Amino acid sequence: MSCILAFVLAIAATCLSVEAQDVSLSPRAELPPGASEIVPKGFASFGIQASSFPYYFGNDKKVLRVGGTNGDQAIYDPSQEAAVTSADGPVIGGKGIPMNLTLGPSFFEGFKQLPAQWVFGIPFIDFNKTNSRKQAELFVRNAGISQIQALEIGNEPDLYKAVAHDAVVPPSAYVSKWHDYASNIRSDISGLRTPIWQALCLARAEGHDPLTLAKILQAGVLNNAIKSISMHYYQKTTSTGFEMQHTLLNHKYIKSGLAPHIDNVRYLRHNGHPDLEYVLGETGRYPVDRNAQPSSMADANFGSALWTVDMMLYAMSQNISRINMQQGVEMGFAAWHPIKAGKYAASVTAPFYAQVFVADVIGKENNTRIVELKTTEEGNGFQEFAAAYAIYNSGGLSKIAIVNLQRYVANGTDSVRPQRTFKLNKLPSLVQGATIKKLSGPGSEALNNVSYGGKQWLVENHGKETTASDDDTVHRDITGNSLTLQVDDSQAVLVVLERGKNIQAANQEL
């Protein structure tokens, strides 16, 4: 019996590794045509569901968006002591996205806690102008003018029709109502920068007819008042089992999900709005069958971190300006859970590490640009289970990011983890070494023991950075303009190129 089992497993392993030939990468030494625009420093950002906002503090230098469906219909009550209450059951342990929120003054005091760049969603759906103005004013007063990235009016108006708010249909009606609210708030609050608005916030790339990106822009929502367009993006993915290889851990699938957004980026560029930033203002994942598979802690496993890295780097390479990963205390894919909530333990999850990886790709250097690299031997195509990107600073190649999306499930044996060989060719001749920082986890379904660059952020240490017991960062000398490295199945690495001297001569194998 065990013999047959081993045989079956061996077949399975063989089938999966058919694709795993060596991958040649040939990044250009100088910025190639088609590389991205300069990547904004706040690209890898967070968004927080309004009802969860009081529980989420503790990140820096990110753009934080507070809003969502439940924020859109929240009412302000100056006499309420609690930050947030819900007429829809408990704020925690109820429906996950509790509706009918009432916000008290302490909700808005939350904006004082962090010197972040905030995006705040002003309620719209109930067309209560007093309420919208009051919340905008409280937000601005507490956050401070200089901390405001943008203001939004309403959330996913393309879905309002479903809740019988026909007043925003057709697009011309939406646009005139939107302008009414925008000018009302603007005339009431002095000091707001121009432009200040982040517009649209449609539920998906296409919007829902008749409220689509193209139709709203044609109806004239712009008039120089807008700095960015936000659209929402959730990809349907499977978090566990073999099926994750076809969705979560699949470069082709990851690209296909973003394709309609990339079309929008091109649309803006070719229809008179080349300077408008295109933001994925609410981003996350849904199970393929949302009803059969409710969100769970497994949605924050290590595979989810690899999905986040590849999704973000690809979006970056296609001129998307920012991604706000949506957070909520009862969202499975959240990057961290500030408190225990229902089935979710307080934790820093694997997707948080993905955000650190992406922030490191962008780095502190000026003028970061990125381009996707071909991953096939012939150099004219892309593979499903591997992705690679070249990063440029001031026009010169500085880093290479590689994601090995081959699913690996740790099974408790001491067997050797499969690796894939990546060959970096034609490196600039001044490059004499590289530091290889790894985003590692015990396997694609692992929930713990994740590290990036030998660092960990654990709830036991209140999320503060600590050094992992096993720092797997390595330094390599580079001679002959090429570097061959092994990347574990289900691992991402950032190869930081070093020019000239100061190379630690630890000539270790990876």
Ligand SMILES: *[C@@H]1O[C@H](CO)[C@@H](O)[C@H](O)[C@H]1NC(C)=O
């Ligand atoms: C991104 O910007 C670069 C530089 O302007 C351009 O070459 C490229 O075509 C753009 N890509 C998209 C999808 O707009």
Ligand SMILES: *[C@@H]1O[C@H](CO)[C@@H](O)[C@H](O)[C@H]1NC(C)=O
């Ligand atoms: C929530 O608000 C909607 C209107 O926005 C209303 O129809 C519904 O009765 C409210 N539910 C509760 C529990 O207050």
Ligand SMILES: *[C@@H]1O[C@H](CO)[C@@H](O)[C@H](O)[C@H]1NC(C)=O
């Ligand atoms: C409008 O919002 C205010 C709070 O800002 C609230 O006191 C008032 O009841 C709301 N009006 C309606 C009709 O819901």
Ligand SMILES: *[C@@H]1O[C@H](CO)[C@@H](O)[C@H](O)[C@H]1NC(C)=O
């Ligand atoms: C980035 O640009 C700013 C302003 O031009 C400059 O002060 C700073 O030194 C630059 N930083 C790096 C790392 O080159």
Ligand SMILES: *[C@@H]1O[C@H](CO)[C@@H](O)[C@H](O)[C@H]1NC(C)=O
């Ligand atoms: C555990 O995984 C390794 C590596 O994929 C494999 O060789 C081995 O057969 C697996 N063992 C079991 C019991 O699944």
Ligand SMILES: *[C@@H]1O[C@H](CO)[C@@H](O)[C@H](O)[C@H]1NC(C)=O
């Ligand atoms: C893995 O994580 C668990 C849970 O956080 C912890 O108890 C264990 O010590 C970790 N193992 C290693 C090798 O770090």
